[in-house]
Amino acid sequence: MTAKRKFNIGDRVSVVDKTTLFHHRTQKFTRGQSGVVTEYRPEWVIPEDEAFDPAGNGRKEPFYIVRFKQDDLWPDYTGHHIDTLETEFSESWLEPATSKGKR
Amino acid sequence: MSTRHDGHGHGEAPGEFQIATKVSEFEILELAVRELAIEKGLFSAEDHRKFAEWADGIGPHGGSKLVAKAWVDPEFKQRLLADGTKACLEVGIDWLQPTGSGTPSDYTFFYVLENTPKLHNVIVCTLCSCYPRPVLGMSPDWYRTPNYRRRMVRRPREVLAEFGLHLPEDVELRVHDSNQKSRFMVMPMRPEGTEGWSEKQLAEIVTRDTMIGVALPAPNRKSDTKTETLVSGGRRR
Numbered sequence: 012m013t014a015k016r017k018f019n020i021g022d023r024v025s026v027v028d029k030t031t032l033f034h035h036r037t038q039k040f041t042r043g044q045s046g047v048v049t050e051y052r053p054e055w056v057i058p059e060d061e062a063f064d065p066a067g068n069g070r071k072e073p074f075y076i077v078r079f080k081q082d083d084l085w086p087d088y089t090g091h092h093i094d095t096l097e098t099e100f101s102e103s104w105l106e107p108a109t110s111k112g113k114r
Numbered sequence: 115m116s117t118r119h120d121g122h123g124h125g126e127a128p129g130e131f132q133i134a135t136k137v138s139e140f141e142i143l144e145l146a147v148r149e150l151a152i153e154k155g156l157f158s159a160e161d162h163r164k165f166a167e168w169a170d171g172i173g174p175h176g177g178s179k180l181v182a183k184a185w186v187d188p189e190f191k192q193r194l195l196a197d198g199t200k201a202c203l204e205v206g207i208d209w210l211q212p213t214g215s216g217t218p219s220d221y222t223f224f225y226v227l228e229n230t231p232k233l234h235n236v237i238v239c240t241l242c243s244c245y246p247r248p249v250l251g252m253s254p255d256w257y258r259t260p261n262y263r264r265r266m267v268r269r270p271r272e273v274l275a276e277f278g279l280h281l282p283e284d285v286e287l288r289v290h291d292s293n294q295k296s297r298f299m300v301m302p303m304r305p306e307g308t309e310g311w312s313e314k315q316l317a318e319i320v321t322r323d324t325m326i327g328v329a330l331p332a333p334n335r336k337s338d339t340k341t342e343t344l345v346s347g348g349r350r351r
Contacts, residue, residue, distance in 0.1 A: 038293060096288070
């Protein structure tokens with residue numbers, strides 16, 4: 012819990028759109044999308060390592076809850092403009108928001 | 115076999131032992147892994163029996179208690195919102211049980227999502243079926259279907275409408291996709307018409323669906339409607 016966090020609550024971040032051979036829990040619908048950090052979550056072993064070593068010896072990273080606007084995630088969103096979605100990422104899946112969101 | 119009364123199927127005498135006709139591959143796999151784990155000394159057969167007993171005993175009543183207590187006790191509500199895992203201990207739910215370190219998929223990071231007049235929360239796990247089992251028990255079949263999982267993130271207002279829940283335009287609908295180790299439960303708003311009710315009375319209207327976020331509590335609503343779920347192949351559950 013001592014590692015310094017790269018992002019703060021309120022920061023605008025983008026989800027990295029990368030391929031990986033390893034097990035991960037980063038949904039495709041969030042890749043390349045931008046949102047705002049709303050909560051810190053404890054540091055724990057990332058899924059990429061945990062899948063191969065459930066004993067918890069893998070690399071640890073801080074986690075974050077990120078809030079997206081539904082309008083940004085789905086071009087044909089059928090709800091209302093105020094609707095949002097929150098989900099969680101390990102730090103290496105996030106980067107400072109790029110000015111243009113990728114669709 | 116279909117017409118002969120040879121002691122199988124419908125011809126069985128009352129009280130005769132019923133034998134499961136088919137064991138799934140997953141059941142065989144579970145049995146094999148369990149036996150290996152016991153042989154290796156990871157846990158004992160008695161531990162396994164205790165885990166099974168625990169799994170049979172959990173249900174949404176724990177969550178109902180949490181919400182009802184929060185409705186009548188503002189200080190408890192603050193503690194619940196600040197540290198859900200810790201506040202659970204006050205109603206007898208220990209997220210470290212039954213193993214002493216939590217169950218393999220429940221972890222101990224529990225967060226309660228408060229509904230307000232301007233915000234409605236709903237939970238889903240798009241990647242699998244993560245669910246706050248210690249407080250809500252086993253998830254309903256529909257919660258685990260690909261249909262609920264992909265549509266709740268993409269077309270949440272339509273899915274809620276199918277459950278009979280229509281939210282006004284000025285209420286923010288916030289979908290929580292529990293894709294990592296956090297587990298969530300919705301704290302619905304206390305409905306009108308429940309003034310002066312006891313904590314026990316209130317708990318009766320806080321049903322499972324109101325804590326998933328697909329229904330709202332009401333004074334005359336004490337159970338969730340049973341929803342038939344079509345799983346792959348059109349089999350009804």
